Amino acid sequence: MQHVDGNALAGPFADFFSFDVTTATARCNGCGSVGELARAMVYRSGAGTVVRCSTCDHVLATLVETGDRAWISLSGVSAIEVRRG
């Protein structure tokens, strides 16, 4: 299955976060690299959205959505930096 990049996270995550996640910077728990989530690799299917580190493939985040429920995991990132402008 083809992946897209983290730009595609803007819509799905906008319902849950008060900032644009694509410009937020995260550190990967797998390899320690740091980058904007817009640069991550995103696998989207009906089952959910899986965000992977573009350096090491480690799963950074997942989003599973059904009609009225959603599950968000950020278990693959150690921290997210949000710019206040």
Place this chain on the structure above:
Amino acid sequence: MSFITRGFSGRSRERDDRLPPGQTLVHDFPVLSAGPTPEVDTAEWEFTIRTESAVHRWNWDEFLALQIDEVDTDIHCVTHWSKLGTSWRGVSLDTLFEQVETEQEYVMAHSYGGYTTNVPLDELLDGKAWVAFEFDGQALEPEHGGPARLLVPHLYFWKSAKWVRGLVMMDQDEPGFWEQNGYHLHGDPWKEERYW
């Protein structure tokens, strides 16, 4: 604020008594994936079952030398599609477990690429599950889990782990990849066990 979009019906949805609740029939074979498609050479492929006391291993040739079953079955994906009358060839988990002694009752299936999914052992035995390497008369394509995938057709299809490389026995049930992220620990399509 959702409203009906004029002229939009989505994919055609047919009804059939063989469909569990909330499912619709498809004729193609949608691909769902949580990551890149692993390219696994059968020369490198290995299947293992790890118990409290031993690790059992089969390479590709040893695996194909086991008794091979023909399986005709319906498959049901949690994303609401079902596919009826699919045909597979594979090795029954009963055959694999003939050589395995274990007191542990739960299984974590592990895949090339890192995917995991959990299934109780008694849901894999007695003719309920296979490690399948052919679909519709052809070698299983990598995007559908080839060289071999788990086939557990009585549960939602995410339990039928693609690119399966082995089973690890566990004392207690533990969530796999999707199960940690909202999906049901068990996943019976007739009970609509989709999410927590």
Place this chain on the structure above:
Amino acid sequence: MSEVSTPGATATPAASAALRAVPRSGWHVATVAAARRETPNASRLELEVDGWPGNAAGQHLDVRLTAPDGYTATRSYSIASSGPGTRVTLAVDKLPDGEVSPYLVDEVRAGDMLEVHGPLGAFFVWAPVAETGDARPVQLIAGGSGVVPLFAMAQAHGDADDPVPFRLLYSARTPDDVYFAGELQRLVGASAPFRLDLVYTRRAPEGWRAPAARITRETLEAAVFPAAEQPRVYVCGSTGFVERVADWLVELGHDPRSIRTERYGGT
């Protein structure tokens, strides 16, 4: 993610203000004001979006369609327009096995209403040097329908009469498949510096300087700003196109941190 983010090192107060000015997204009702063919395989939709807060050049929106039985399908589309106001332009390519794009290309007509979520994404965006203080040249590289957000940037550049040098390298199948052909020609002649390099992959016009062929590393190198000029590069297209081009750019010495990509999926 291999790259350290650049904004901390280079952001100016003006750049921060521009980012802060990106409005919070929301769901809106869009009324189709006009729908017409853009190419044989694509439509241009003009949407009048109730409550739209305006958008930056390069942003996208999500379109949600709902069937009578409640089934919904949501897809992302880049926005071809930018700036304040409630009028939004999309150009939608029809995917052969698509579920939403055939509806938007073949079925939708003026007066129809759609749900849209946006504006979305503050990473793959461009703003004039007057707002950002960033005077590096800008190289746009488009594969097929990937031109849409890059056209928005080029149009915004022209509208702002921005002095930063702009180039667009645009790979299209045939002359008939070029999106915004008239608008792009007008930008070539406008006062803001803009160069257009078209590459045809299947059929070139008569007398074209090169036979139809896919972009190679050599044609890429010949068309884009050299790495020494430290251009900012925006690449948009299919996943395969974007990955080929991004790899070549890095091989040609471009700083990975100055390359921003948007993949459409597909092949």
